[in-house]
Amino acid sequence: MEQQVFGGENHSRRPARPLMNAMLRGFLGRCPHCGEGKLFASFVKTVDRCGHCGEEMHHHRADDLPAYLVVVIVGHIVVGAFMSVEATSTLSTWQHLAIWIPLTIGSALALLRPIKGAVVGLQWALYMHGFSGEDDLIEAHPEA
């Protein structure tokens, strides 16, 4: 199967980095380059560089995207499940709160790290920010 090549990689002479593979490795908390080293130093803080292959990880600019994606995903699942249960049962408000609040908090915490890893993998695969070996425009002109 041919690897997906995005952006200008056909003419940039940079080797293609398989997007889905990198995102899956990041999702699993592994280095998007080698798949062996750990991506995270703590809950959502990435390592500066991979302990296995040495790939620099501090370039990523995941920022708030993982949190936004978690809100979208968890919101759709919890609201859909809540509305289904509400329409088909006679649970009290307290029973609903006892179900949906822990489920919301637990699933958000469970998804935040894997989704951040996938975002870092995406940025690495697409040579975004410093992953291209060149400084970001923002880094080159900090006053901007």
Ligand SMILES: [Zn+2]
């Ligand atoms: Zn690595």
